Amino acid sequence: MTATAVRTGTTPTPAPKRRRRKGGGAAERLWQASPLTYITLLAAVGLSIFPLYYMFVIATRTNDAIGQTPPPVTPGGEIGGNVDRLLSNDSAAFMTGLVNSAIVATVVTVFVVFFSSLAGFAFAKLQFKGRNGMMLAILITMMVPTQLGIVPLYQMMYEWDLHNKLPSIILPFLVSGFGVFMMRQYASQAVPDELIEAARMDGCSTFRTYWNVVLPGLRPAIAVLGLFTFMEQWNSFLWPQIALGDPTNPTVQLSLQRLSQGYYNDYSQVFAGTLLSVVPLLVIFIIFGRQIIGGIMEGAVKA
Amino acid sequence: MAVQSSTRPEVAPGQRRGGSKPPMEPQRSRGVLGRLDIKYSPYLYIAPFFVVFGIFGLWPLIYTLRMSLYDWDLGSTVETAKFVGFDNFTMFLGDSDFWNSVVNTIAMFLMSTIPQLILALILANALNKRLRGRTLLRMGVLIPNITSVAAVSIVFTQLYNRDFGLINWVLGFVGVEPIDWTARSWSSWVAISSMVDWRWTGYNALIFLAAMQSIPRDIYESASIDGASGWRQFWTMTVPMLRPTIIFVTIISTIGGLQLYGEPLLFTGGGNPLLGGSDRQSQTVTMFLMEQFYMKFELGRAATVAWLLFILIMIFSIINFLFTRSLRSADGKAKQRKGVTR
Numbered sequence: 203m204t205a206t207a208v209r210t211g212t213t214p215t216p217a218p219k220r221r222r223r224k225g226g227g228a229a230e231r232l233w234q235a236s237p238l239t240y241i242t243l244l245a246a247v248g249l250s251i252f253p254l255y256y257m258f259v260i261a262t263r264t265n266d267a268i269g270q271t272p273p274p275v276t277p278g279g280e281i282g283g284n285v286d287r288l289l290s291n292d293s294a295a296f297m298t299g300l301v302n303s304a305i306v307a308t309v310v311t312v313f314v315v316f317f318s319s320l321a322g323f324a325f326a327k328l329q330f331k332g333r334n335g336m337m338l339a340i341l342i343t344m345m346v347p348t349q350l351g352i353v354p355l356y357q358m359m360y361e362w363d364l365h366n367k368l369p370s371i372i373l374p375f376l377v378s379g380f381g382v383f384m385m386r387q388y389a390s391q392a393v394p395d396e397l398i399e400a401a402r403m404d405g406c407s408t409f410r411t412y413w414n415v416v417l418p419g420l421r422p423a424i425a426v427l428g429l430f431t432f433m434e435q436w437n438s439f440l441w442p443q444i445a446l447g448d449p450t451n452p453t454v455q456l457s458l459q460r461l462s463q464g465y466y467n468d469y470s471q472v473f474a475g476t477l478l479s480v481v482p483l484l485v486i487f488i489i490f491g492r493q494i495i496g497g498i499m500e501g502a503v504k505a
Numbered sequence: 506m507a508v509q510s511s512t513r514p515e516v517a518p519g520q521r522r523g524g525s526k527p528p529m530e531p532q533r534s535r536g537v538l539g540r541l542d543i544k545y546s547p548y549l550y551i552a553p554f555f556v557v558f559g560i561f562g563l564w565p566l567i568y569t570l571r572m573s574l575y576d577w578d579l580g581s582t583v584e585t586a587k588f589v590g591f592d593n594f595t596m597f598l599g600d601s602d603f604w605n606s607v608v609n610t611i612a613m614f615l616m617s618t619i620p621q622l623i624l625a626l627i628l629a630n631a632l633n634k635r636l637r638g639r640t641l642l643r644m645g646v647l648i649p650n651i652t653s654v655a656a657v658s659i660v661f662t663q664l665y666n667r668d669f670g671l672i673n674w675v676l677g678f679v680g681v682e683p684i685d686w687t688a689r690s691w692s693s694w695v696a697i698s699s700m701v702d703w704r705w706t707g708y709n710a711l712i713f714l715a716a717m718q719s720i721p722r723d724i725y726e727s728a729s730i731d732g733a734s735g736w737r738q739f740w741t742m743t744v745p746m747l748r749p750t751i752i753f754v755t756i757i758s759t760i761g762g763l764q765l766y767g768e769p770l771l772f773t774g775g776g777n778p779l780l781g782g783s784d785r786q787s788q789t790v791t792m793f794l795m796e797q798f799y800m801k802f803e804l805g806r807a808a809t810v811a812w813l814l815f816i817l818i819m820i821f822s823i824i825n826f827l828f829t830r831s832l833r834s835a836d837g838k839a840k841q842r843k844g845v846t847r
Contacts, residue, residue, distance in 0.1 A: 232725055232735050235634035242631045247645030250707060253660045254648065256671070260663070269669045317553040324550040328543075336551060343558055347764055349791055350815050351565030353572060353798060353808045358565065374561035377554040407539070408546045437653035439767045440791070444799065458655040462662070463774055469663065476656040483651045491644045498647070498708060499715035 254480065261473040268469050284474035293464055295450055296475055299457035304482075306372055306453065307435035313376040314431045315424050322385025323416045327398055328408065337386065344379040348441065356444055366448035371441060381427050388423035389416060426497035429490055433483060454479045569808045577805030586805065593809035603810070605785050606793040607817065609690065613769070613789070614762035614821075617698035617705075622754065624706050626747075629713035630739060643714075646707030654704075658771035661700045665772075687773060693787035700768045705761075709754050716750035717743060752829040759821050763814070766791040790814045 260267055263278035288296050324330070325337050359370040393416050401411040417424075442453045449460065458479055461472045487494065573593055575586040597603045628646060636642060649657070664671050665686040673683040686696045720743065728738050744751070769787045770778050779796045781788025788796075794814065798807035 232729060232738070233633075233635050233722075235631075235636050239631045239634050239636070242627070243636075243642050243646075246628055246631075246707070247642060249703070250646055250648050253657070253664065253703065254652065256664070257656070257660050268663070268666075271674070273669075273671055273674060317557075321551040321554050324547040328547040328550075330544075330547040333547075336555075340554060343562060346562070346566065347760065347815060347818060349764060349794060350569055350811045351562060353804050353811065354565035354568035355561065356798075357568075357804070358561075373557070377557040379554070379558070382551075382554055407542050408550075409542075412550075433651060437655075439654050444795075455653055455655045458653075458659060459771060462655075462659045462771060463778065472659060473663075476659050480652050480656050483653075484648075487644070487648070487651050491647075492640060494651075495640070495643050495647060495711060498711045 257473050257476055257480070260469055261477040263470060265468060265470050280470065281474065284470045285478070287468065287471045288461075288474045288478070291461070291471065293449065294457045294461045294475065295452055296454070296457045296461070296478070298450070299452045299454040300478070302368060302452065303436050303454040306368055307432045309372055310375045310435045311428050311431045314378045314381050315428050317377050318381030318385045318427060319389075319417060319420050319424060320412060321382045322387075322389050322420075323393075323412050325382070325386040326389035327393065327395070327416070337383075340379045340382050344383070352441060352444060355441075359445055366446055366451055368451075370445040371438075371453070374441070375435065378431065381431070384427055385420065385423060388420060392423070393419040422493070425490070425493050426500075429486065429494055430497065432486070436483060569811055572805050572808035573812055575805045577803075577808070579802040579804065581804065589805075593806050594813070597806070597809060597813060602785060602788075603790075603793060603813075606781075606788045606790045609694070609769075609781070609785075609787060610763055610765060610789045610791075610817075611821075612690075612694050613698050613701070613765055613787075614759070616694055617701035618755070618758045618762055620698075621702045621706050621709060621758070622751070624702070625709035625713055625754075626744070628706065628710035629717055630743065632710065632714050633717045643711065646710055648707070649704045650708045652704070654767035655771060657700050657704055658768050661696065661703070661768075662772050662774065665696045687775075687782060688786070690784075690786040693769070693772065693782070697765070697768050697772055697787060700772070701762070701765070705758070709758070712754055713747060713750060716747050720746050748829070752826060755825045755829050756822050759825050760818055763818050763821060764791055765789045766795075790817065 259274055259277050261284055262281040263274060264280050264283075267274045267278065288294065325333060355374065356365070359365040364370040364373075397415055397419070398411055401415045406414065437455065438453075439455045439459075442456055443459070446452060446456060452460065458472075458475055461475050571583075572586075574588060574590055575581070576589050576593075577586040632639075632643060632646075665673075667673060667683055667685045667687075670686075672686075673681075676684070684692055686692045724742065725738055728742060733741070766789060769781055769789050770792060773780075773782050773787055775782065777800070779788075779792050779800055781792055790810065791814065794807050794810040797803045797810055
């Protein structure tokens with residue numbers, strides 16, 4: 203929760219096993235997972251996965267699957283046809299949405315990671331006047347809800363002729379107060395002062411010190427911040443809806459909205475869309491799940 | 506996050522080691538360039554944040570306040586807009602549609618947050634045991650959180666479909682007539698809250714789990730020797746010791762919950778989803794804001810609603826803070842220990 207905790211990307215170790223004998227029966231039994239524990243957890247996991255599984259089932263079937271009794275619970279073989287209809291559906295512009303979301307999420311992630319680690323390094327390891335005051339100011343910015351600024355922001359984008367263009371949903375998110383905070387905490391713990399001292403003795407400029415010494419040390423925190431930023435941008439909805447009014451140039455989430463509200467009867471097509479929109483994040487989650495969980499448990503994801 | 510951490514930001518990280526100064530001090534002797542580098546480059550490194558936030562965060566914020574005092578529509582400028590003072594505010598405070606959106610928002614916020622936090626505590630307690638397949642179970646409960654609001658809403662809207670939704674089909678077995686979930690306030694509250702719960706319970710469980718793992722296990726040991734049951738230990742020891750985390754999670758859920766937008770918007774569907782249905786049965790405050798902004802192009806009034814929403818969030822954050830703080834607190838020693846681990 204607090205940043206002192208942002209230490210590693212790995213999950214904290216559970217109960218030390220050596221307590222096993224020492225504590226005697228009663229306390230030991232408390233940490234033993236009972237069948238009820240497993241039932242509770244398996245039920246929770248089942249409920250968590252079911253809607254995604256259902257999405258998959260409908261996406262692989264024809265439209266009559268929806269009205270059937272009993273409802274289908276196994277996947278069919280129609281995924282190809284559903285995806286074809288989806289991609290040839292001009293009003294959804296789904297392919298454009300996927301590409302746009304990938305561009306936006308990647309660009310924002312790179313900048314957030316770069317700017318946050320640079321500022322975090324300055325706040326953690328460099329000395330300058332007004333440092334604590336400025337850090338406090340950054341923390342305060344984290345408490346303002348997005349809704350408060352969207353009306354003038356829209357006007358601004360309109361005047362600068364950026365509305366309906368990707369920069370309108372990229373520019374406002376290039377920095378992150380949370381990112382700076384997280385990087386400062388991580389840098390102050392994980393990068394030893396001695397290392398920076400040594401780099402300075404060797405004649406490194408502060409930027410080279412950052413680039414060659416600090417940045418490699420921040421790698422676990424960068425992974426976590428990068429993953430969260432990417433997911434947040436991929437899933438973002440309210441501001442893109444305002445800023446990208448042009449239906450031919452959506453993000454993937456806007457395509458989904460248009461699909462679900464325009465083609466309400468072609469469920470298989472809509473579900474194929476939701477499936478395709480979720481798959482990239484599922485892949486990331488399967489690869490980096492451990493780091494993501496570690497990041498949340500260490501309090502990294504308080505955005 | 507900021508809520509908690511803002512109490513201690515003045516601790517400079519470098520000062521931990523017996524008050525030693527950060528390693529890069531300006532006054533060491535180096536070349537002119539080197540001195541300039543050490544003295545001024547920190548400002549360069551933090552500048553991007555302040556520049557970008559200043560333009561896209563702070564300036565709109567100030568401008569919102571200004572716009573809320575004007576009759577400002579699409580195409581208005583500072584010169585052409587008519588100054589109306591607090592008229593926009595008084596108008597909305599007497600507007601039943603606005604209050605309807607407030608009631609909807611608060612109802613959905615309560616119906617989602619309370620079960621969510623209780624379920625998350627129970628889940629965290631289960632995950633805190635010695636388990637086989639620990640990582641897989643954690644990933645399993647977190648999966649909903651990586652899906653987007655749009656995808657979640659589309660799938661759940663289908664599950665809640667009146668005629669061929671899975672939920673009505675299952676309810677049919679226990680003799681419940683098919684429910685038209687979008688038609689009424691209470692039913693749409695239930696449906697939308699369930700989407701929010703589905704997406705966030707596992708996430709909150711992991712935050713609680715992290716806090717639970719920092720509670721020293723020997724105090725449970727002595728409680729067990731004194732004969733306290735597992736359930737009793739959960740309520741009289743675990744929950745009080747988690748108090749700071751519970752406060753934190755509640756405040757974060759409050760801020761998020763009162764901004765509810767995507768789920769009700771996509772759940773409503775129909776002719777004009779921003780209205781939340783024909784009787785505004787599921788219109789939230791943010792949807793009401795968007796109605797002023799994106800349907801009526803009353804930018805000044807939309808700015809006013811933004812401020813009213815912000816005030817609402819503040820009020821509820823304070824209420825929730827006071828409420829959760831009054832939860833039975835753990836003894837001073839435990840608190841102190843917690844302070845160290847966090």
